[in-house]
Amino acid sequence: xxxxxEAKLINRKYLDSVKELVKxxxxxxxxxxxxxxxxxxxxxxxxxxxxxxxxxxxRMGLIKQLLDSGIIWACTECWKCGEYxxxxxxxxxxxxxxxxxxxASGYRPPEDLIAMARNVIELGxxxxxxxxxxxxxxxxxxxxxxLPPLVRPYAHESMRKTLKDLLGGL
Amino acid sequence: MVKVLLYLGxxxxxxxxxxxxxxxxxxxxxxxxxxxxxxxxxxxxxxKGINKNAWIYMSARILSLASMxxxxxxxxxxxxxxxxxxxxTLLNEDESLRKYMAKLLANEGIELHTDVEVYHVVDLLHxxxxxxxxxxxxxxxxxxxxxxxxxxxxxLRPSDIPRPEDSVDPRKFDNLLSALGASVGYYPDxxxxxxxxxxxxxxxYALRVVAGKIxxxxxxxxxxxxxxxxxxxxxxxxxxxxxxxxxxDESISIPVFYLTxxxxxxxxxxxxxxxxxxxxxxxxxxxxxxxxxxxx
Numbered sequence: 001x002x003x004x005x006e007a008k009l010i011n012r013k014y015l016d017s018v019k020e021l022v023k024x025x026x027x028x029x030x031x032x033x034x035x036x037x038x039x040x041x042x043x044x045x046x047x048x049x050x051x052x053x054x055x056x057x058x059r060m061g062l063i064k065q066l067l068d069s070g071i072i073w074a075c076t077e078c079w080k081c082g083e084y085x086x087x088x089x090x091x092x093x094x095x096x097x098x099x100x101x102x103x104a105s106g107y108r109p110p111e112d113l114i115a116m117a118r119n120v121i122e123l124g125x126x127x128x129x130x131x132x133x134x135x136x137x138x139x140x141x142x143x144x145x146x147l148p149p150l151v152r153p154y155a156h157e158s159m160r161k162t163l164k165d166l167l168g169g170l
Numbered sequence: 171m172v173k174v175l176l177y178l179g180x181x182x183x184x185x186x187x188x189x190x191x192x193x194x195x196x197x198x199x200x201x202x203x204x205x206x207x208x209x210x211x212x213x214x215x216x217x218k219g220i221n222k223n224a225w226i227y228m229s230a231r232i233l234s235l236a237s238m239x240x241x242x243x244x245x246x247x248x249x250x251x252x253x254x255x256x257x258x259t260l261l262n263e264d265e266s267l268r269k270y271m272a273k274l275l276a277n278e279g280i281e282l283h284t285d286v287e288v289y290h291v292v293d294l295l296h297x298x299x300x301x302x303x304x305x306x307x308x309x310x311x312x313x314x315x316x317x318x319x320x321x322x323x324x325x326l327r328p329s330d331i332p333r334p335e336d337s338v339d340p341r342k343f344d345n346l347l348s349a350l351g352a353s354v355g356y357y358p359d360x361x362x363x364x365x366x367x368x369x370x371x372x373x374x375y376a377l378r379v380v381a382g383k384i385x386x387x388x389x390x391x392x393x394x395x396x397x398x399x400x401x402x403x404x405x406x407x408x409x410x411x412x413x414x415x416x417x418x419d420e421s422i423s424i425p426v427f428y429l430t431x432x433x434x435x436x437x438x439x440x441x442x443x444x445x446x447x448x449x450x451x452x453x454x455x456x457x458x459x460x461x462x463x464x465x466x
Contacts, residue, residue: 021222041362041363041379042368042375044379045365045379045382046372046375073370074371074375075367076363076365076366076368076379077218077219077323077367078323078327078362079323079324079327079328080323080361080363082328083327083337090328096218096219096222097222099219100220100221100222103219103220103221109219109370110370110371111370112369113216113219113220113370116217116370117220120180120211120212120217120228123211124211124212125179125183125211126180126181126184126212126216127184127185128184129183129184129185130184130185132448134447135447138447140448142183142187145191145445147183147187147191148206150184150208151209152211153210153211153212153231154210154235155279155280156211158277158278158279159231162227162274162277162278163224163227163228166221166223166227167217167220167221167224
């Protein structure tokens with residue numbers, strides 16, 4: 001019964017992908033000391049977010065469940081967990097690998113992140129220059145502030161193609 | 171005189187104009203010659219969650235473009251600084267990754283090079299320009315103002331690559347503020363995160379990170395906060411009102427300045443030359459103490 005339960009829950013393909021993506025860090029070395037969680041920025045505001053549990057679930061191969069929950073996108077990539085991990089598992093690296101795997105497997109990242117990525121492809125930056133308001137509600141732009149106009153990045157057309165290939169069908 | 175490429179990244183030239191204005195006006199007065207680097211786009215930092223190779227490719231591109239110019243890079247943004255130093259290290263250590271990236275870049279006529287010096291404002295000012303030189307230029311010392319330096323995550327971590335500041339005990343930012351005559355000090359959340367990267371996931375939780383940080387700074391009796399990262403500024407300054415509403419705590423209110431703005435004030439530049447009317451936090455009180463008005 002246990003064997004069939006394992007077969008049902010554990011996604012070997014996902015586990016192998018994460019192990020490959022996260023090299024040279026090794027989720028299997030985690031001994032659940034939870035130093036990462038005690039340092040974690042997201043844990044302080046989202047109590048159910050615990051990097052040591054994310055690593056535990058990853059290590060066991062319960063990755064589909066983790067990706068379905070969408071919780072990995074709460075990571076702020078502040079790198080504190082990576083800094084404090086005594087085993088160089090660096091949960092932040094595991095989480096980045098999980099995010100990459102999620103996107104490659106058809107999960108949709110947060111919309112704002114997709115918008116940024118599209119802008120990087122099309123404009124070379126995460127956003128076009130926007131108009132901003134002062135406290136007195138005066139409108140300022142690069143132009144009105146006498147800042148030089150922005151230009152497209154070097155060899156933008158070929159950069160666009162390469163990025164589109166790397167980022168897939170966003 | 172040190173000559174550097176002014177690498178603006180994404181957030182500064184599209185939104186956080188006060189950082190660009192103050193850097194352009196302040197740094198040359200400190201002996202830093204800024205060379206335009208308009209052909210450089212995003213460092214790829216926001217892409218790493220989607221595809222790590224896209225991040226590496228974008229930073230490899232910037233490093234190579236800088237190498238073609240044969241000048242060091244000055245990154246104003248913490249994210250850009252981390253990206254460039256991290257990718258430089260990765261490419262120097264991993265031969266197969268380097269070959270892969272070299273191939274991608276060769277397709278667009280760029281030869282991959284990583285032999286480029288990368289500076290952030292904090293280490294350029296502290297280690298190259300020097301605290302003493304800045305001290306000599308101060309005309310209006312920030313005496314009697316206690317300022318919390320807020321380096322931001324990616325000035326400190328990851329520490330397995332060269333960083334502008336010490337990851338555990340960052341002192342350079344404070345040394346620079348002290349040189350301006352300001353009081354500095356410790357607070358527990360100094361090495362903490364502003365929560366900006368959480369915004370696409372949840373604005374509500376990201377705002378709670380901001381609220382917690384400002385509360386911590388206020389508990390330690392600081393008059394103002396200073397940062398050198400456009401994301402930290404966006405969170406602590408522009409989103410301060412929203413953070414206050416989110417947690418319903420009226421005490422969440424503090425002036426926030428870029429390091430370059432404070433240096434500018436101390437060396438006698440006008441608020442206009444520092445983009446100070448773009449700061450959305452209550453900066454007026456500190457300016458009044460210095461005898462400067464926003465309209466001046």
